[in-house]
Amino acid sequence: MIRLRKLAQASARDMMVLAVVVAVLALVPFGVSRFTLSVAISALIFALAGIGWNVLSGFAGQFSFGHAAYFGLGAYTVAVTLTRYSISPWLGLILGGLVAAVFGLLTGWISFRFGLKGAYFALATFALAEMLRLTFNNFDFVGAGIGITIPLAGGDDWARIQFEDTPSLQYFVILGLVALSTIAVIAITKSRIGSMMLAVREDEDAASALGINPLRAKLIAIAISGFITALAGGFYTQFLLFIDPDLAFGPFVSVLILLRPIIGGVGTIWGPVLGAGILSVLGEVTRSLVREPPSFLQVIEGVNGLDQVLFGLILIVVIIRAPDGVIGWFHRRRQADTA
């Protein structure tokens, strides 16, 4: 408790922002349709996965192109422990986080030991996620290519994180996980380990000249990162009530995860959440635009896949205009104004 209070004092501004953001997001479920609510839930799931990615790739500077590995391990741990051993998904979430952290430590140790950096490290993470996808596709114990279906509990079941009657409760659970992970990230940015990660990101030689063991800093980052992203994956299973190798480990999952912090701001506390918000709104806007276009755009009505094309085009523009994310763009604007 004392540590928590100290943290609150040391990072009063970040904690205030957190309180405001959570308060605003807590209003979302009121008066929206079931569909909008599920869009909001999946936005928060990928925000959470992005928060995890951001620890390794944003703060410690090791760009991962395969965070689906952690996401999928979290998702499958919850699915397997629940369906085979009747373990509550709450415990499953923690177990999944630990499995992912251990996977990160092992694969990270090998990758970093052999000095993989930049594009080579990114490729290695991509390959590892693909390896898991192919393995799970042929692994009968986890349902192979068919995947695992989670049985419906019926009604509101806190132990199973299933809320048939009151779906907004599921929203509050994922919002809680996002808030907790954000507190963890704020604590990291104020800690010695956070300082080590930033130093290693900026210059490994200079960092080791100041007594930092770069391998250790990267391994701590990958374990924390994998743990948080696996929480998102585990929750995803309870949200979809189904998981298969593509949904868990597919390359597009890695892309969905890293897009959030990249759009919001890599290596910032709020980047992943902001990015998730922007991308969800953008996705819904392009979808409804194609579904019900204004009269002068009648031609695009119902064209299959056009919303995705629009979405992609807008993304390209955003990345060209704000390569360091929306938060970075704001910072540059502010610096330009004060200069």
Added chain:
Amino acid sequence: MNPVLSVRDATKRFGGLTAVNGVTLDLGEGEILGIIGPNGAGKTTLFNIISGAIPPDEGEVIYGGDRIDQLPPHRIAARGLVRTFQVVKPFSGLTVLQNVMVGAFLRRSEHDEAEDHARKMLEFTGLAAQSDRPAKGLTLAARKRLELARALATDPTVLLLDEVLAGLTPTEGAEMVKVVQSIRDGGVSLLVIEHVMAAIMALSDRIAVIHHGELLAIGPPAQIAKDPGVVAAYLGEEFQIAPD
């Protein structure tokens, strides 16, 4: 003299080139030992050997009673032997304060303690006014100070300074000399590579001259300035210590 750091017959070859050839020297407690030599003489390679960046092919480095020549750089730094880089390596994406806090965190686990200590180091090196600026926007002189502040924040016992005066104006250089002297007054032993002759002559207790990777001479500045071998190899003409 009570040596805190001893280099014994250190040799390093790169292919056919012997960059450092059988160098032996001691750094006394509280001493400033200057290292001079023409470009390519092997001064920075010697630093790389001592700081663990490159292990020597032969010979040993003894610090605090232990051989350290096979340890990785971070372990050596953690023992209190810390270097700066000739080509400064600021953490450009961080603020000046964050840069120095990285050093301060080596011996402090709490954020506030590390920040207090870092601010003291910034005060000491005259960077306090720029604490919250991004390191990337600093002038060369300020970046050299930052490099020094960051190393100092680790509470070193021995500090290796690689050309902290290079590229500075005479005024900036004079200020830096004062900073280095007060570091020594704080009980730190220093090994200093420098090209600016007047500064190194005034600053050092002893000077080691390295030429073609070999130790040519070692002794007090006045003696080095008169050494015929040194004069021929490096100084080119007789050097007068600036009267002060």
